[in-house]
Amino acid sequence: MRDRIPTWRGRGPLVALETLGSADRSTAVIAGDPLLLAEFRGGQWALTSGRFDAQQVPLTDRERGDPFGGMEAILEKLAESGAVSSELGAYGFFGYECAAPPGAARGEPRSDGIPDAWFLFTDRVEHTDGTLRDPQAGSLPGDPQLFAHTDLSFEEYSRSFVRIREFLRQGQSYQLCFTYPIRRRYSGDPLELYEALCRRNPAPFAAFLEAPGFAIASSSPERFLTCSTEGRVEAEPMKGTARRTGDVAVDRERLEALQRSVKDRAENLMIADLLRNDLGRVCQLGSVRAVDLAAVREHATVFQLVSRVQGQLEEGVPRSELLHAAFPPGSMTGAPKARSVELLRTLEQGPRGPYSGILGYWRADGTMDFSVLIRTWVVAQGEARCGVGGGVVWDSQCDEEYEESRIKARAMLWSYEEAIHQAARSVAP
Secondary structure, three states, X not given: OOOOHHHHHOOXXXXXXXXXXXXXXXXXXXXXXXXXXXXXXXXXXXXXXXXXXXXXXXXXXXXXXXXXXXXXXXXXXXXXXXXXXXXXXXXXXXXXXXHOOOOOOOOOOOOOOOOOEEEEEEOOEEEEEEOOOOOOOOOOOOOHHHHOOOOOOHHHHHHHHHHHHHHHHOOOOOEEEEEEEEEEEOOOOHHHHHHHHHHHOOOOEEEEEEEXXXXXXXXXXXXXXXXXXXXXXXXXXXXXXXXXXXXXXXXXXXXXXXXXXXXHHHHHHHHHHXXXXXXXXXXXXXXXXXXXXXXXXXXXXXXXXXXXXXXXXXXXXXXXXXXXHHOOOHHHOEEOHHHHHHHHHHHOOOOOOOOXXXXXXXXXXXXEEEEEOOOEEEEEOOEEEEEEEEEEOXXXXXXXXXXXXXXXXXXXXXXXXXXXXXXXXXXXX
């Protein structure tokens, strides 16, 4: 896929999505040459014409102010125009702040100029299959441990941890996913950062998005949800992490310890139950069920516990209501979700932006597939930014939770250093 991205770059904004299947085989799609561009900013959708006149896609005030309902309306109006092919779909992201109810205040505008949501509508896509990722990590000078520093000191983390414990003691939440940003100066090519990230943190759901003024490079281990044409829904919440060392014996011990961990399993089951509740609001009675509870998945740098929650969408329920019910990802908020989101706003340094939102596609035939935007760099205005964190429960230990966030940061910072190193080599005489 990556050797095809430069060709598509010449046609303007693009979104490239890659899903890793069994035996390291991948399927990928590159979408570009837009009919329309749409961005959600300040609580309103704004459309920009591409190959299609945006004036021919009128939105009601309600649609314009609803991140999910507005998206659905745009897709429907484009499909009804008769001027597009059956490949019509929307490719892009919903940022975390889209969780605010339609019409609600979403805080101050972002200083980096990145919208709360951005999508490219097109019927021109390229599909590829095969082994698309380089299975060998590139060399990097220096000790990887040098890159395991973060932008939040242990003392600062500890102060937030104390507040979280108090919220848990009061019963306001059972689990809070506390996160913080990491910022680095970056003026290089975002595609080089994406390639380095996929080498250093290979994961099942990779994505590269390039839009006017910003780019997103993601290699996420977590799927948010899929929905079929027939309305079959599946979500894959992820909670519970153990670091891999590269030593087979040590890694086996850590995998087995993660499987036995009462705390990590409890975290995962909390979020699986939260997803059952979310899907139960829009799915047929009795169709929602959890399967493969707290199963271990192996990634290049970590082991993680993942559950699967399935359901059948109620007849006549629009896809936008499915997203309203399930967004933001429960693994990135806590339980109960609504109150946890409110509490996290008082704990964190500012808006999360794209981080811990979702990225993927939503097609006119009703199919959708979104990953959770974790292990993700957002590049804008000469800066690369990512977020890290983890769920805190009553049994959590401050030092262990802080170290877990550093484990997640390590692969991100390693990929950043590799991209910087590669850029320096490319300009060396």
